[in-house]
Amino acid sequence: MNRRSLLLHAVAGTLGALVVFLSGAWGTLALWYQLPGGKVVRATGSVLWALLVLGLAALAIVWQAWWPIGAYALCTVLLMAWWRSIRPSNNRLWADDVARLLSGQVHGNLVTLHNVRDFDWRSDSDYDVRWETRDYDLDRLVSADAILSYWGSRAIAHAMISFGFDDGRHVVFSVEIRKKKGEAFSEIGGFFKQFEMVLVAADERDIVRVRTNVRGEDDYLYPMTLERSTMRALFLSYVDAANTLAARPAFYNTITSNCTTLVYRMARQLNPGLPMDLRLLLTGYLQGYLRDNGAIDASEPVEVQRARARIAEKAQRSGPGDDFSRAIRAPQ
Structure with a gap:
């Protein structure tokens, strides 16, 4: 692999890692603020999502495989579908x-x-x-x-x-x-x-x-x-x-x-x-x-x-x- 290919590979890897990090952090916070249930449930959901992101990222790096990235993309699509289902309401117990x-x-x-x-x-x-x-x-x-x-x-x-x-x-x-x-x-x-x-x-x-x-x-x-x-x-x-x-x-x-x-x-x-x-x-x-x-x-x-x-x-x-x-x- 020549120098230019190595550089492009490094840039693509860096951008991919940044996207995974940012989207993973967003998902962790989204679950913390919107997952139904008390603090224990929300904390558990946030931690499990963070572990999933880190685990799939580690597999992609260690095995040099693309399927963990595909699995993460699928999980993100499911998370976004859940996110879009959250609707505002005028019927709550307001201050x-x-x-x-x-x-x-x-x-x-x-x-x-x-x-x-x-x-x-x-x-x-x-x-x-x-x-x-x-x-x-x-x-x-x-x-x-x-x-x-x-x-x-x-x-x-x-x-x-x-x-x-x-x-x-x-x-x-x-x-x-x-x-x-x-x-x-x-x-x-x-x-x-x-x-x-x-x-x-x-x-x-x-x-x-x-x-x-x-x-x-x-x-x-x-x-x-x-x-x-x-x-x-x-x-x-x-x-x-x-x-x-x-x-x-x-x-x-x-x-x-x-x-x-x-x-x-x-x-x-x-x-x-x-x-x-x-x-x-x-x-x-x-x-x-x-x-x-x-x-x-x-x-x-x-x-x-x-x-x-x-x-x-x-x-x-x-x-x-x-x-x-x-x-x-x-x-x-």
Whole structure:
């Protein structure tokens, strides 16, 4: 065998090993997150799959045979068929804050939203449950604000959009995981169908305050420079998305279906030229993306704007009887 053939053989072997390793690791995690049963069952399934992958890979190397690779390919096909059979559902024992599905009806300028959340939070486990049906007149829609909530890394934030009306009311739309009772968020689980996706509409006093005053998150509010017709269309896009999720449940995905990608797809319908960008995934840097694409003001330096946008301390200073939306928009 000449040098070129040896090189091609080595490259093919390396690529094959990489494919087997990555697909084997994916299968191990898929079984861990989705195999029916408790932790013992899931751990057993994951370990058996990993041993199968390693065993077939060892046989292929030691015996210099192709049949172990064929056997692995068949096992992978069966695993993928099982994976595709896992469907999202709206019928589970949900956590209280995502127990109800948002839906809406549009009659001309009037939008009726069902299951608007208005919880009074004292802690993550102590709260008053309140769901309401509310009417919103789109002729009175006057503002839209992007809200970014940070809880750890500067690169990651939860993104929400708050719509304001001329009577002082605000309603926030937030794409979130739909946790089951007792379940906690997992970035890795978000890749493996662990969570359904839910669209929440809530008062700022609920959905922003729980982050700033209960969970200690660092929140920033950026007024958006959208024309009223665009704000109206975006609001209606949220209503349409809520109705779609109520009729056809969908899985949350850490990359492809998260708090920004759904909004991006809706915004792209309004502006087809809106570019895909890494900052839609690294949502902590969404401020720069919004500035670059004319969605928020870009006339002042980034850090000056960021300091002005910070609302966490103002939220924490607000009292129970205060107008929370006015308090977080008060001058520094």
